[in-house]
Amino acid sequence: xxxxxxxxxxxxxxxxxxxxxxxxxxxxxxxxxxxxxxxxxxxxxxxxxxxxxxxxxxxxxxxxxxxxxxxxxxxxxxxxxxxxxxxxxxxxxxxxxxxxxxxxxxxxxxxxxxxxxxxxxxxxxxxxxxxxxxxxxxxxxxxxxxxxxxxxxxxxxxxxxxxxxxxxxxxxxxxxxxxxxxxxxxxxxxxxxxxxxxxxxxxxxxxxxxxxxxxxxxxxxxxxxxxxxxxxxxxxxxxxxxxxxxxxxxxxxxxxxxxxxxxxxxxxxxxxxxxxxxxxxxxxxxxxxxxxxxxxxxxxxxxxxxxxxxxxxxxxxxxxxxxxxxxxxxxxx
Amino acid sequence: xxxxxxxxxxxxxxxxxxxxxxxxxxxxxxxxxxxxxxxxxxxxxxxxxxxxxxxxxxxxxxxxxxxxxxxxxxxxxxxxxxxxxxxxxxxxxxxxxxxxxxxxxxxxxxxxxxxxxxxxxxxxxxxxxxxxxxxxxxxxxxxxxxxxxxxxxxxxxxxxxxxxxxxxxxxxxxxxxxxxxxxxxxxxxxxxxxxxxxxxxxxxxxxxxxxxxxxxxxxxxxxxxxxxxxxxxxxxxxxxxxxxxxxxxxxxxxxxxxxxxxxxxxxxxxxxxxxxxxxxxxxxxxxxxxxxxxxxxxxxxxxxxxxxxxxxxxxxxxxxxxxxxxxxxxxxxxxxxxxxxxxxxxxxxxxxxxxxxxxxxxxxxxxxxxxx
Numbered sequence: 001x002x003x004x005x006x007x008x009x010x011x012x013x014x015x016x017x018x019x020x021x022x023x024x025x026x027x028x029x030x031x032x033x034x035x036x037x038x039x040x041x042x043x044x045x046x047x048x049x050x051x052x053x054x055x056x057x058x059x060x061x062x063x064x065x066x067x068x069x070x071x072x073x074x075x076x077x078x079x080x081x082x083x084x085x086x087x088x089x090x091x092x093x094x095x096x097x098x099x100x101x102x103x104x105x106x107x108x109x110x111x112x113x114x115x116x117x118x119x120x121x122x123x124x125x126x127x128x129x130x131x132x133x134x135x136x137x138x139x140x141x142x143x144x145x146x147x148x149x150x151x152x153x154x155x156x157x158x159x160x161x162x163x164x165x166x167x168x169x170x171x172x173x174x175x176x177x178x179x180x181x182x183x184x185x186x187x188x189x190x191x192x193x194x195x196x197x198x199x200x201x202x203x204x205x206x207x208x209x210x211x212x213x214x215x216x217x218x219x220x221x222x223x224x225x226x227x228x229x230x231x232x233x234x235x236x237x238x239x240x241x242x243x244x245x246x247x248x249x250x251x252x253x254x255x256x257x258x259x260x261x262x263x264x265x266x267x268x269x270x271x272x273x274x275x276x277x278x279x280x281x282x283x284x285x286x287x288x289x290x291x292x293x294x295x296x297x298x299x300x301x302x303x304x305x306x307x308x309x310x311x312x313x314x315x316x317x318x319x320x321x322x323x324x325x326x327x328x329x330x331x332x333x
Numbered sequence: 334x335x336x337x338x339x340x341x342x343x344x345x346x347x348x349x350x351x352x353x354x355x356x357x358x359x360x361x362x363x364x365x366x367x368x369x370x371x372x373x374x375x376x377x378x379x380x381x382x383x384x385x386x387x388x389x390x391x392x393x394x395x396x397x398x399x400x401x402x403x404x405x406x407x408x409x410x411x412x413x414x415x416x417x418x419x420x421x422x423x424x425x426x427x428x429x430x431x432x433x434x435x436x437x438x439x440x441x442x443x444x445x446x447x448x449x450x451x452x453x454x455x456x457x458x459x460x461x462x463x464x465x466x467x468x469x470x471x472x473x474x475x476x477x478x479x480x481x482x483x484x485x486x487x488x489x490x491x492x493x494x495x496x497x498x499x500x501x502x503x504x505x506x507x508x509x510x511x512x513x514x515x516x517x518x519x520x521x522x523x524x525x526x527x528x529x530x531x532x533x534x535x536x537x538x539x540x541x542x543x544x545x546x547x548x549x550x551x552x553x554x555x556x557x558x559x560x561x562x563x564x565x566x567x568x569x570x571x572x573x574x575x576x577x578x579x580x581x582x583x584x585x586x587x588x589x590x591x592x593x594x595x596x597x598x599x600x601x602x603x604x605x606x607x608x609x610x611x612x613x614x615x616x617x618x619x620x621x622x623x624x625x626x627x628x629x630x631x632x633x634x635x636x637x638x639x640x641x642x643x644x645x646x647x648x649x650x651x652x653x654x655x656x657x658x659x660x661x662x663x664x665x666x667x668x669x670x671x672x673x674x675x676x677x678x679x680x681x682x683x684x685x686x687x688x689x690x691x692x693x694x695x696x697x698x699x700x701x702x703x704x705x
Contacts, residue, residue, distance in 0.1 A: 055501065056456050065409045065609070078503060083408070085537065088435035088484065089458075089499035089508075090408040108609070109535045294470075296463050 045124055046172075047102055049117035052084075055091055061113050062086040064106045069119075074100045081119060084112060099123040158185040165190050267323060363571030365395045365564050366580045373403040373429045373440060375582035378594035380500075380507060381432065383450055386590075389505050394450035395567045396509075397560050397577070400440040402517075403427040404524055407435040407498060411536035411608050413529045413668075418705075420524055430604050433509065435498030436539030439525055443515035443546065445556050447563060449508045456506040458484050458497060465495070465512070468566035472558065473551055485542070486512070492545035514556040515548040529704065531615030536608065601667065605637040617700040621693070626650075628697075630704070634668045644697075651693060655684060663701075670705045673698070 055062060062084040069081055075095045084091050103120035106112050156173040158166070162185055166173050169190070176193045178185040250258060281304060292299040313320045321332045368376050376398040383394060404416050404426060412418060412428060415437040421428055440446070449461040462480040469478050477489050486495035497510040521544065547554050568575040585592055597603055610633070617628040629645035642663045646656060662676050677698040684690060 056453070057458070066607075085409055085434045088407075088433070088497055089501055090432065090434035091501040092503070094503045295467075 045122040047120050047122050050119050050121050052112050052114050052118045059086050061111050064110050064112050069101050071101055097121050097123050162187050363393050363573045366578045367397040369579050370582045371401040373400040373427055374595050374598045377431055377598050378591050379582045380448055381594045382588050382591050384505055389450055389452045396448040398446045399442050402441045404439055405429045405431050406437045407537055408432055409537045411534050414527055414532050416524050417528055433498035433500040438511050439521040441516050445512045447510055453506045458508045461508050464566055468562040472562040488545050493542040513546045514559055515546050531613055534611030608637050610635045619696055619700055639663050639668055668705050670702045673702050
């Protein structure tokens with residue numbers, strides 16, 4: 001009866017409230033009591049700091065001009081929260097979450113900073129977090145590898161694929177122990193976390209869906225599973241010398257890289273060095289610079305080099321040719 | 334240039350908010366529309382409508398419009414601080430508050446307005462202004478026009494011919510700017526001068542600038558020519574036909590909900606009520622009989638309504654009961670001459686028929702109303 005009861009909960013997307021995770025394995029035994037914990041606790045929703053998202057054009061600060069909500073108001077995703085102004089642009093900030101406003105971080109006429117918390121929203125415990133909206137482009141270099149999720153100041157490292165997996169299963173990353181480098185959370189860690197609670201709770205279908213696409217992008221983790229999980233917190237693992245060689249298959253991402261790198265090496269490489277006096281070119285560029293500016297173009301030397309290279313290739317087309325795999329035939333482009 | 338009345342095109346776009354290929358546009362990338370109305374509220378409502386309802390992912394929009402005489406203040410500005418409201422009322426010039434930020438401008442048919450609609454990601458003011466400059470130079474290569482880093486366009490490095498403002502929402506954004514072709518500079522400078530003293534506010538202030546019309550630089554230029562040149566450049570850059578679609582802002586079938594938007598922009602609550610909190614601290618110089626009275630007045634105005642009111646009258650100048658009635662009535666009422674006039678006239682009716690009292694009352698109230 002107990003198990004059946006909990007199964008019906010899962011259809012409403014079972015989320016661990018912060019009280020439950022403390023009990024870990026014993027949570028399964030007291031699954032019936034979990035419901036009681038949730039209902040009797042006072043704010044059992046998670047308080048999320050909604051940060052001011054990027055405005056664009058390199059703007060870092062804005063002035064708060066009007067609040068559309070006050071503390072205690074409930075908001076839905078996409079409701080307007082406030083109006084801010086930056087340099088003749090008036091921006092309407094809308095909520096990313098459903099929930100209740102718990103704190104306004106600024107008053108009218110205060111300067112608000114992009115990337116810093118704007119309001120605190122208590123998210124409805126039964127609903128879960130809305131997916132992060134890709135509203136404006138953030139510089140790719142800092143975010144490609146891993147996005148930092150800060151919940152109560154605790155940074156958790158995980159790749160976007162892993163985050164998606166966690167989100168689909170309503171797992172809070174702060175509760176999963178990472179076994180990757182710098183305690184990064186890997187796909188494996190999420191799956192193991194899920195396996196711990198599976199028993200009667202986890203619906204089978206999402207798991208089956210997730211596993212195949214992830215295998216292509218995730219590198220194979222080398223760490224032994226059980227040992228790492230028992231160690232909590234940011235403790236660096238001691239280096240173990242076993243004295244033996246370890247052989248494992250090359251799969252996925254590594255395999256693809258091996259292929260392309262070897263192919264690149266097969267092509268005959270040609271190097272040539274020469275010294276050229278560019279005095280006249282420098283002069284020409286200086287003359288042309290204002291002309292280019294009128295068209296809104298900043299003239300560097302690169303366009304000249306590219307043009308020279310393309311003209312040169314016309315005279316020596318073999319340098320622009322490609323070889324087939326066995327170096328038997330040359331294709332002139 | 335091809336002009337064609339719009340059929341259900343926009344309506345379709347409104348219904349199909351999901352990113353489907355807009356098969357009704359002649360080419361992908363952009364749409365150029367021009368308003369047939371010169372009503373500032375209707376035209377601002379069109380901007381709101383496009384911002385709220387159109388899917389700009391597949392195509393961007395350029396909206397061309399002109400207004401009959403109007404003063405347009407920015408979203409977070411104080412009309413009392415920005416213009417001469419009395420003069421506006423006298424000359425029947427409309428006052429509108431737009432939803433974008435920035436400063437106050439004067440519009441008449443000699444000024445053209447351009448609005449560039451894009452998704453929020455593609456919001457790029459500099460690009461838009463460079464497009465305008467390019468169009469102007471293509472039309473008249475000898476024009477010395479350039480874009481400043483404050484997003485103004487200057488003529489001869491000195492005179493402002495265009496000002497910019499922008500509005501960003503969750504998924505879409507717009508950047509609009511003015512362009513002075515042949516506007517009435519005399520009216521412009523007189524209405525944009527505020528006579529109100531003692532105002533203290535955190536509202537966005539305008540940055541005054543010397544202006545000049547393009548017509549003064551080259552009398553062969555007309556607003557129509559400029560609109561056409563800009564539309565042409567936009568068409569080239571977006572790889573679409575040079576084809577301007579006319580749009581009627583009163584067409585509810587085409588733009589469902591537009592009449593509500595138009596109405597909202599005209600309400601007192603929007604135009605005046607959205608003024609950020611401000612205070613008035615001034616001195617009324619009232620000539621009464623043989624002396625001049627200096628009456629200190631302090632008022633706090635929030636949401637366009639008087640929150641606090643203090644009038645420093647000499648003792649017993651007015652019966653205390655009447656004075657407190659006046660203050661009580663003013664508190665909470667609109668900072669508006671019409672409303673105040675009604676209020677004080679009503680109060681006067683319950684006063685004793687005393688000529689002296691009436692003349693004092695009228696004098697005080699007249700001066701109070703002048704502040705509004």
